[in-house]
Amino acid sequence: MDLVRSTIERYVPLKEHEWERVRVCWKELLFPKGEFISRVGDVEHFFYIVRGGVQRLFFEHDGTSICLGFSYDHSWSGDYESFLQQKPGRLNVQAITDTALVGIDHADLIALYDEVPAMDRFGRLILEELLVGRATREIEQIALTAEERYRKLVQRSPHLLQLVPQKDIASYLRMTPETFSRLRAKV
Amino acid sequence: MDLVRSTIERYVPLKEHEWERVRVCWKELLFPKGEFISRVGDVEHFFYIVRGGVQRLFFEHDGTSICLGFSYDHSWSGDYESFLQQKPGRLNVQAITDTALVGIDHADLIALYDEVPAMDRFGRLILEELLVGRATREIEQIALTAEERYRKLVQRSPHLLQLVPQKDIASYLRMTPETFSRLRAKV
DNA sequence: AAAGGCGGTTGATCTGGATCAAGAACGGAT
DNA sequence: ATCCGTTCTTGATCCAGATCAACCGCCTTT
Numbered sequence: 001m002d003l004v005r006s007t008i009e010r011y012v013p014l015k016e017h018e019w020e021r022v023r024v025c026w027k028e029l030l031f032p033k034g035e036f037i038s039r040v041g042d043v044e045h046f047f048y049i050v051r052g053g054v055q056r057l058f059f060e061h062d063g064t065s066i067c068l069g070f071s072y073d074h075s076w077s078g079d080y081e082s083f084l085q086q087k088p089g090r091l092n093v094q095a096i097t098d099t100a101l102v103g104i105d106h107a108d109l110i111a112l113y114d115e116v117p118a119m120d121r122f123g124r125l126i127l128e129e130l131l132v133g134r135a136t137r138e139i140e141q142i143a144l145t146a147e148e149r150y151r152k153l154v155q156r157s158p159h160l161l162q163l164v165p166q167k168d169i170a171s172y173l174r175m176t177p178e179t180f181s182r183l184r185a186k187v
Numbered sequence: 188m189d190l191v192r193s194t195i196e197r198y199v200p201l202k203e204h205e206w207e208r209v210r211v212c213w214k215e216l217l218f219p220k221g222e223f224i225s226r227v228g229d230v231e232h233f234f235y236i237v238r239g240g241v242q243r244l245f246f247e248h249d250g251t252s253i254c255l256g257f258s259y260d261h262s263w264s265g266d267y268e269s270f271l272q273q274k275p276g277r278l279n280v281q282a283i284t285d286t287a288l289v290g291i292d293h294a295d296l297i298a299l300y301d302e303v304p305a306m307d308r309f310g311r312l313i314l315e316e317l318l319v320g321r322a323t324r325e326i327e328q329i330a331l332t333a334e335e336r337y338r339k340l341v342q343r344s345p346h347l348l349q350l351v352p353q354k355d356i357a358s359y360l361r362m363t364p365e366t367f368s369r370l371r372a373k374v
Numbered sequence: 375a376a377a378g379g380c381g382g383t384t385g386a387t388c389t390g391g392a393t394c395a396a397g398a399a400c401g402g403a404t
Numbered sequence: 405a406t407c408c409g410t411t412c413t414t415g416a417t418c419c420a421g422a423t424c425a426a427c428c429g430c431c432t433t434t
Contacts, residue, residue, distance in 0.1 A: 059326065059330075061329070061330045066329055066330070068325065068326075080318065080322075081318075081319050081322045081323075084315045084318070084319055085319060090326060113308070113311075117304045117307065120304065120307040120308045120311055121300070121307045121311075123311045124300075124307055124308075124310045124311040124314060127311060127314035127315060127318060128271045128314060130318055131267065131268075131271070131314060131317055131318055131321070132268050132271055132272060134318070134321050134322075134325070135267075135268045135321075136268075138255065138321070138325070139246065139255075139277060142248070142253055142361070143246075143248045143253070145420080145421095146420075146421065165380095165381070165382095166381075166382070167380095167381070167382085174329070175421070175422090176421075176422060176423080177381080177382070177383095178382090178383080178384085178421090178422080178423085179420090179421060179422075180382095181382060181383055181384080182383085182384080182421095184382095184383095185383080185384085332390080332391095333390075333391065352410095352411070352412095353411075353412070354410095354411070354412085362391070362392090363391075363392060363393080364411080364412070364413090365391090365392080365393085365412090365413080365414085366390090366391060366392075367412095368412060368413055368414080369391095369413085369414080371412095371413095372413080372414090
């Protein structure tokens, strides 16, 4: 549970009694490679911190998977959109490698928000991060060509190329696997 | 200032003394049509609630404006990305019509977060809304064709077509003004 | 070790929407 | 009113990247 504490304390300090209250809400969960963590149409009950492994966030469209993002190491995971609204989600989350997550149930988090004020702030701060990340990505999707998006990824997240199948990265970069492969050969 | 109070209280209740503390932080601001509210490269100092008028959020790329969104009536305005990070922004915000905003300075908001716990929650809740909105838009941008995106806008926000120039809507829908015009004639 | 099946490569062809071009219609300023 | 700069429209052409297709690994499964 140290992972949870240190993760939260990267954003807000917790007094000892607050941490005692918070810690009991988190559960360790394991997903073998290939398993689904969340599915389209289901309400996402958990918000996750990633202990280990890589996950992809995607949806199906016209028979192909479209990948919206990856999560790994100390980042967040799950279908936030469904989690936040507690409505059936539009996204799948799948373990690309064997995965260990630490999750908190929505009802527990809501209770924490009421009982531990620091958690409200924690929630605000991670949402700020998520929003800034999305905004950056949106601008890049619009302003860059396929080749520029490829180059940027290689330079920013070279480890991803090792961790996940090329077809997923291709889809994440909004191009076909063929285009991705050609860029690889060329650049 | 009733606008500010009722806007905040759509998310969290405020005790009378909290509201007294909050109210003094907000300033009324007027922008004539065409004026810039925020500019690329500047740090956004304000977070705004829109009292009236329409604004567009955009950036320049290869000599053309790319519109990322509009704000009006009781929605939010400003370059959140820059505001949240207090770093030079990548976006312009411009008044499309005469505009009245109510804004709060970043330093004041940070102080409120510390002094009025309800404000932390308010911040969290509007960020949740913004994030869900972005996610929805992202999926639609990917999964829909130009024509489908046009149809969806017409059905969801017909008023926009009256309020803002077609070229801005076209860019917001990720197409050229020519394509937009042709869809208009056809659909 | 044979047989699928998926992932990746490479080539040929196609296409949605962009770009280029040239008027027409609509303000706003004087 | 009339002039000038936008915005919008309509037509012709173009192109980045998609699609279609064939093949080659490399794992699994049996």
